[in-house]
Amino acid sequence: MRAGLALGLTVCLAVAQAAPLTVCTEAAPDGFDIAQSESAVTVDAVGNTIFDQLLMYKRGTTEFVPGLARAWRLSADGLQLTLELRPGVKFHSTPWFTPTREMNADDVLFSFQRMADAKSPWQAVAKGGFLMWHGTGMGDAIKAVEKVDAMTVRLQLKQPNALMQTLLANQFNSSVYSAEYGAQLLKAGKPELINTQPVGTGPFVFKSYQKDAVLRLSTHPGYWGSKPQFDQLVVAITPDANVRVQRLKAGECLIGANMRGETLGGFDGTAVKVQSEVGLLTGYIALNTQRKFLSDKRFRQALALSFNKASYIQSVYGGRALPAASFLPPSQWSHDKGLSSRFDVEQAKALVKASGYDGTELTIFTRIGGSIDGRRAAELMQADWAKIGVKVRVQMMEWGEMLRRTGAGEHDITFLNWAGDGDPDSFVNPNLSCDGVSAGNNKSRWCNKAFDALLAKARAHSDQGQRSQLYVQAQRMVAEEVPLIPTVYPQYFTAVNQRVRGFKSSPFADLDFRGVSLP
Incomplete structure (x- = not known):
């Protein structure tokens, strides 16, 4: 049924305007005022387009x-x-x-x-x-x-x-x-429309949005920069990974964003080629340190020690990822090569006992859709932690709801990917600072004044060597306190039809269509 609906949608899109570039994405943007967002999906839909x-x-x-x-x-x-x-x-x-x-x-x-x-x-x-x-x-x-x-x-x-x-x-x-x-919106008493009727200077102009289905953009005729060489950009929201593959193989979508590794074999012998990027990307488990038991460092350490990264990488990523010991990926300067992951179930059991955990069931929030099978990933965590006596329930939800609820601290545990922007502060400050808690980015809700002082000192230095030393200290503090568990350094896969010219994968795991052409 879902595949049929997706195919039918594309027919309608094709009639609307000739030669669009249609992109399949895994989730809907959470709005069109990029300043209100923290979502990589919204960056793809809005940040580099409008x-x-x-x-x-x-x-x-x-x-x-x-x-x-x-x-x-x-x-x-x-x-x-x-x-x-x-x-x-x-x-x-x-x-x-x-x-x-x-x-x-x-x-x-x-x-x-x-x-x-x-x-x-x-x-x-x-x-x-x-x-x-x-x-x-x-x-x-x-x-x-x-x-x-x-x-x-x-x-x-x-x-x-x-x-x-x-x-x-x-x-x-x-x-x-x-x-x-x-000023026009304020005069009309409708400032909220900035999030649904956006106006920017970017290479594409907002035309229409059908919620959770399709976003239509047209090329900005007065754009100052490198103009895309096609008339219309259509973002087809397709959470089901297998449906994305079907649509790409059929030529209904010409680019597939954030593809799952286990689906890539479906493109063998087709006009679709896969671009991969290791880039500035880390997968991690956020532990809500304001929750009972998770506020105890020993309990968090137990969860980290009993999480089987090798099994997780094989089962969830098909082997297409590296185990993570630090929150900063290897391609990020200041990455601490001295950190390593440990797997020790017996020590984890002892730490659980010492923490006073009483068998209370914790909840993992995970998303529907995305670059991995969220349910499978959460169930692997559930199974690992059951071995040390920790009970966990899995709760699935849409991407936007998950961001909203984890930002408000309603979760016990969640897991996400984070893409940086070339500076180590872009990893640690949003996700681990006290300001990040109040902003809603810090899903661990961990606030450590000594850690914040390290970050402030690093930002004030212009010398990269001195900054690196401070960020290494910060990484080691995170490894000891375990507000989050780095899981993997994943590859980011983008499927691109050979008809598309000039598309380049980004080290930030986002999409940029400037300079792209469609003969």
Whole structure:
């Protein structure tokens, strides 16, 4: 039934406009205001399509290139960052908004201030808050945002911060919105529409969205950068991994995002080729340290010691992953090679007993769909922990619901992947800092002041060697305290039809269609 529905949907899409590039994704975006999100799925649908950032990355690399800021310079004392904006950048014209001018400094100020100002009317319509503004430390880094002139913005920093280029290339923090459109929505008393009727400067314009089914975007005719060489981008939301394979083989989808490793053999002898990327990606189990028993380090250590990573990698990833000992992946500078995983069921049993665990059933939250079989993965954890006397129940839910509920701390245990952006702080700060707890990114809800002090010290240094030493200390603290269990360094698979030209896999495990053509 589900396969039939998917096939029928594609026929309708094909009639709507000739020669679209149709992409199969595993989940729906959680909205279209990227600043409210923390979801990689939303980055694919919105962050690199509808919006541009002040700084960007050269496609397929971690190299910074000019984006909406064509140049930037840091003062000698490291406390002022001046951004020279790109002239001639046009916002999208849509049925709900017609811009009267090109992008300027007012738009950058609006984009930052709606996240930074706690009294802003935009705070009330951001249901979960501006998660990554706080979770990445962007909000703590900036003292003030100033308009120097129509095309120049100056950021006043609270202290020297080695992360500023990385933060200004982050889709969640640094996407630029139209101040004119914001004023129009406020005047109409409908600021919430920024999340359903988006307006950006990116290579694609929002056309329509059928919830949990299909997103339609058209190419932005006035785009300043490298234009995609096709008319329409269609995002077909296809949670079932096998249905994604069927649609790709049939040519109904030309790109398949975040494919499961066990399905890749289905493309042998077809026009579909698989691109793989190890990249800046780590799988992990988040243990809610604010919950009974999980607040005890000994109990968390027991769960880590009894988790069989070798079996997990074979059963869930088909062997296409490496066991993780650190939260930072091997491709991330400052990765601690000295850490190793231990598997010791007997010691785990002793730690469970010492913790005073009384047999209370814990709950694992996992998602429907995704790049792995969430139920199978959770049941393997359940079986491993049953061997040390820990009872666990598996609860399945949609991706958006899982993010919302784990952000609010309703879970005992959950597991996810995290993709960094080239700086180690992008792993540890959102997921392990005290700010990350209040922002909702830190699913372990672990707040350790000594750990936060290490991160702050690392951000203040410009020397990468000194920063690396501090991040190694941070990794060892995490290994001892076990707020989370690093599980795997997975490969990220993207299936691409040979008709698609110029697509490049990203080390950040996201999708970028700039410069892509479809003959």
